[in-house]
Amino acid sequence: MYSNFFSSMLPLLNKKISALEQQINSYPDGYLSLERNGPYVKWFHRTSKKRTYIPKKNYQFAQQLILKNHLMAKLEDLKEEVNAIHSYLQYHNKPSKQEQFFSNSLYRxxxxxxxxxxxxxxxxxxxxxxxxxxxxxxxxxxxxxxxxxxxxxxxxxxxxxxxxxxxxxxxxxxxxxxxxxxxxxxxxxxxxxxxxxxxxxxxxxxxxxxxxxxxxxxxxxxxxxxxxxxxxxxxxxxxxxxxxxxxxxxxxxxxx
The missing domain is CATH 3.40.1350 (Trna Endonuclease; Chain: A, domain 1)
Structure with a gap:
């Protein structure tokens, strides 16, 4: 029933994903990690290889990373939505109840x-x-x-x-x-x-x-x-x- 609607959504979602990926690539490598230390919060720049402390004087750099964090979360949501649609469409590849109904000429x-x-x-x-x-x-x-x-x-x-x-x-x-x-x-x-x-x-x-x-x-x-x-x-x-x-x-x- 909803297969056509969900199929029509995929190009739009994939376009949004591509645009987000390009936007994310314009930010510095890695992401921001926040850790509480008593009453204080420390900022760390994390990459696949290391973790680097960010002093408060580098506030603008931390701002860039937190914006990137948000975009990455948004990207993951979109990818999960696409995966969910693919799972739905894969499940509904088999004949629907309506198709089975119409295959019987007496009912049809x-x-x-x-x-x-x-x-x-x-x-x-x-x-x-x-x-x-x-x-x-x-x-x-x-x-x-x-x-x-x-x-x-x-x-x-x-x-x-x-x-x-x-x-x-x-x-x-x-x-x-x-x-x-x-x-x-x-x-x-x-x-x-x-x-x-x-x-x-x-x-x-x-x-x-x-x-x-x-x-x-x-x-x-x-x-x-x-x-x-x-x-x-x-x-x-x-x-x-x-x-x-x-x-x-x-x-x-x-x-x-």
Whole structure:
């Protein structure tokens, strides 16, 4: 299920590894070792051949080494991630349960008839008119690849990924909950089951008033039976922690 996603991650990770290795090679040989001696901390320059004490007057040299230490730790994390992906892909080289399922013509034929019926229904659902959010249309200033107007660049990224992955959706479609009119960011349908999944993106988590209003909306969605982690997707963003295409793709791989 996730093999294609993990395979697509390998070139990016290997590129990061190469860039880190080049960066590390620009630093002095060896690494920094810190050892406590009573109330004091001693600095040592370690190489494969020897250990050399670094006096405090060589502070800049110690700074270079500690930066290199961090890059080396980061490099090891990336290499472990690549190794984990290779292990996963090696394990999944054998036929998947889905491939075994489709190899049986009795199951496959009935499933394909059912899937075609569901696919037709979802296409009709996507194309059908619906009541969209009439509030503050002037804030819809970002044009998406489909030609729709949305309220943020992050919503445009989400829509783009939904389209790329063939996921039926409606943007800010009316949902009536307890006599309230709510307009979730994206109302989506699972391609294989038709299950309705709401995707709410909270894009201003550093704005207290926005957070308060958004959580009220989420509370109403939960009362309507939309459970976070099940059929309610919640993604978050602040100025210092933007939503990225990788986060969106990971979210889609998990829920769809």
């Amino acid at each position: 034929d009935l499933y394909l008839k059912t899937e075609k019926s569901l696919s037709d229904h979802l296409q009709e659902w996507s194309a059908a008119p619906y009541n969209s959010n009439p509030r503050h249309p002037e804030n819809k200033t970002i044009k998406t690849i489909s030609g729709n107007l949305v309220r943020s660049k992050s919503e445009a990224l989400i829509e783009q990924s939904l389209i790329t992955n063939g996921i039926p959706y409606r943007y800010e479609c009316l949902l009536e909950v307890e006599n309230l009119k709510l307009y979730p960011d994206f109302t989506t349908r699972h391609r294989l089951t038709g299950k309705v999944i709401i995707w709410e993106h909270l894009g201003m988590m550093d704005n207290p008033q926005y957070v308060h209003t958004s959580f009220n909306k989420i509370e109403h969605l939960i009362r309507a039976g939309f459970i976070p982690g099940e059929n309610l997707i919640l993604t978050f963003e602040s100025k210092n922690n933007p939503l990225t295409p990788l986060i969106i793709e990971e979210t889609i791989a998990r829920y769809y």
